[in-house]
Amino acid sequence: MSTTAKLDPQVALAELQERKPDRVTIVVLSGNMDRVMSAFIIATGAASMGMQVTMFFTFWGLNAIRKPGVSSKATDWLRRAFGFLNRGGADTLPLSRFHFWGLGTRIMKLVMRRNRMPGVPELMDMAKDLGVRFIACTTTLGLMGITKDTLIDGIDQFAGVSTYLAEAKDAQVNLFI
Amino acid sequence: MSTTAKLDPQVALAELQERKPDRVTIVVLSGNMDRVMSAFIIATGAASMGMQVTMFFTFWGLNAIRKPGVSSKATDWLRRAFGFLNRGGADTLPLSRFHFWGLGTRIMKLVMRRNRMPGVPELMDMAKDLGVRFIACTTTLGLMGITKDTLIDGIDQFAGVSTYLAEAKDAQVNLFI
Amino acid sequence: MSTTAKLDPQVALAELQERKPDRVTIVVLSGNMDRVMSAFIIATGAASMGMQVTMFFTFWGLNAIRKPGVSSKATDWLRRAFGFLNRGGADTLPLSRFHFWGLGTRIMKLVMRRNRMPGVPELMDMAKDLGVRFIACTTTLGLMGITKDTLIDGIDQFAGVSTYLAEAKDAQVNLFI
Numbered sequence: 001m002s003t004t005a006k007l008d009p010q011v012a013l014a015e016l017q018e019r020k021p022d023r024v025t026i027v028v029l030s031g032n033m034d035r036v037m038s039a040f041i042i043a044t045g046a047a048s049m050g051m052q053v054t055m056f057f058t059f060w061g062l063n064a065i066r067k068p069g070v071s072s073k074a075t076d077w078l079r080r081a082f083g084f085l086n087r088g089g090a091d092t093l094p095l096s097r098f099h100f101w102g103l104g105t106r107i108m109k110l111v112m113r114r115n116r117m118p119g120v121p122e123l124m125d126m127a128k129d130l131g132v133r134f135i136a137c138t139t140t141l142g143l144m145g146i147t148k149d150t151l152i153d154g155i156d157q158f159a160g161v162s163t164y165l166a167e168a169k170d171a172q173v174n175l176f177i
Numbered sequence: 178m179s180t181t182a183k184l185d186p187q188v189a190l191a192e193l194q195e196r197k198p199d200r201v202t203i204v205v206l207s208g209n210m211d212r213v214m215s216a217f218i219i220a221t222g223a224a225s226m227g228m229q230v231t232m233f234f235t236f237w238g239l240n241a242i243r244k245p246g247v248s249s250k251a252t253d254w255l256r257r258a259f260g261f262l263n264r265g266g267a268d269t270l271p272l273s274r275f276h277f278w279g280l281g282t283r284i285m286k287l288v289m290r291r292n293r294m295p296g297v298p299e300l301m302d303m304a305k306d307l308g309v310r311f312i313a314c315t316t317t318l319g320l321m322g323i324t325k326d327t328l329i330d331g332i333d334q335f336a337g338v339s340t341y342l343a344e345a346k347d348a349q350v351n352l353f354i
Numbered sequence: 355m356s357t358t359a360k361l362d363p364q365v366a367l368a369e370l371q372e373r374k375p376d377r378v379t380i381v382v383l384s385g386n387m388d389r390v391m392s393a394f395i396i397a398t399g400a401a402s403m404g405m406q407v408t409m410f411f412t413f414w415g416l417n418a419i420r421k422p423g424v425s426s427k428a429t430d431w432l433r434r435a436f437g438f439l440n441r442g443g444a445d446t447l448p449l450s451r452f453h454f455w456g457l458g459t460r461i462m463k464l465v466m467r468r469n470r471m472p473g474v475p476e477l478m479d480m481a482k483d484l485g486v487r488f489i490a491c492t493t494t495l496g497l498m499g500i501t502k503d504t505l506i507d508g509i510d511q512f513a514g515v516s517t518y519l520a521e522a523k524d525a526q527v528n529l530f531i
Binding site: 022024034035038041042045046049051096097098104107108110111112114115117172173174175176177 | 204206207208235236237253255256258259262263316319320322337338339341342343345346347348351352353
Binding site: 027029031058059060076078079081082085086139142143145160161162164165166168169170171174175176 | 376378388389392395396399400403405450451452458461462464465466468469471526527528529530531
């Protein structure tokens with residue numbers, strides 16, 4: 001056994017076991033309804049299968065976790081201008097194609113309601129109930145003219161890229177949406 | 178040997194070996210020519226290197242696997258309307274930029290043909306020949322007003338998010354395009 | 355010991371250790387300022403945490419690594435036309451939303467400058483200083499009407515999909531942006 005002293009199967013196994021609870025991280029950069037919906041479908045699916053899921057909202061993705069109808073409270077007029085243009089709320093995300101000033105998006109929502117499919121707000125509630133962690137990117141919050149008090153309740157953490165990477169390197173599935 | 182009884186290198190190794198055949202999963206949400214082309218270039222590249230590749234087509238990505246020239250057969254008028262707007266077929270995908278009502282996309286296709294580069298339809302045939310698995314997302318098929326009979330032949334499976342996650346968690350490369 | 359001869363913990367451990375230095379690969383297909391910025395924020399963050407990072411620039415992502423103000427030198431008029439439409443340079447990338455013929459993008463850049471946040475050109479320099487590897491996709495360079503001499507200095511490699519996959523399969527974090 002002495003020859004294998006340097007090679008510790010215990011360490012190998014520990015490392016393997018450490019990897020055991022499957023983890024999923026999703027960066028949500030897009031603010032389009034279709035992409036955000038996909039992110040939440042994967043997040044809720046994974047969480048209900050027992051995986052640990054973390055979602056990082058950045059850039060337009062932050063729109064999904066803004067309180068509906070609350071405009072920017074940035075003190076700076078430039079950020080306020082941007083925050084004004086860029087309305088938020090899980091229920092007001094446009095489709096990435098065929099938005100058609102709201103018509104296409106409304107048609108898709110109608111189809112969803114008729115078929116009793118959950119929309120982004122419902123999926124988001126399910127995600128929270130299933131223990132999906134929500135992290136808001138501090139770097140881009142400022143950039144987008146979004147202040148913390150205009151975000152929904154239930155954000156688990158405000159953090160930057162190092163928090164993301166620390167989670168992603170130990171996850172089995174890492175997606176950028 | 179008794180002290181290491183709990184730490185079984187056999188299990189560790191088995192687990193490692195189970196990971197051995199490299200796997201790639203690609204979610205194709207985008208219906209843009211450039212993104213779909215990238216997805217197929219990676220898929221065919223990986224398959225020809227001996228990796229197991231699964232592609233999950235969802236939302237606009239479903240357009241890539243629709244029979245060309247066949248319009249929506251949804252019975253519901255709303256879905257039919259959406260299916261009408263959203264034309265399909267591997268050969269009719271627009272560029273994500275400079276589509277210019279078809280002109281930019283046509284220029285790029287011309288450049289490809291002149292340089293004998295395979296387009297999306299050819300890459301798709303290659304992918305099928307190389308054993309790439311095609312899965313159509315059942316959740317979004319209905320949403321997009323697309324019926325199964327208007328998809329190309331050779332779809333391996335109709336499935337949802339749990340099928341995707343079961344594959345993704347054991348894959349080395351997971352991409353969301 | 356003879357029964358475990360086939361199961362070599364040494365091999366298992368070696369394989370684990372081979373996985374040790376954390377690796378990140380990022381395919382940059384998008385040429386939008388927000389997505390390219392995210393790619394560089396993740397790349398520089400990972401590199402400063404000691405990870406090995408490789409970025410693969412393809413399609414519109416190639417715009418980020420073009421010399422500013424240098425137009426296409428393609429001999430072929432079709433490619434030249436496309437290269438003319440598709441201007442490059444790290445500092446001229448448009449936002450994916452609210453570009454508004456340059457106004458929205460300019461507002462965001464102003465906000466960034468006022469808050470001393472690095473823009474794409476600065477992040478790119480940081481990435482190079484931190485040892486992030488830049489690979490330009492040879493397959494799409496031609497397609498986009500971009501010639502090698504119009505790219506910035508410091509591209510580490512010109513390569514295709516097999517180079518990408520060889521790196522991605524051994525990386526912990528693989529993103530497609």
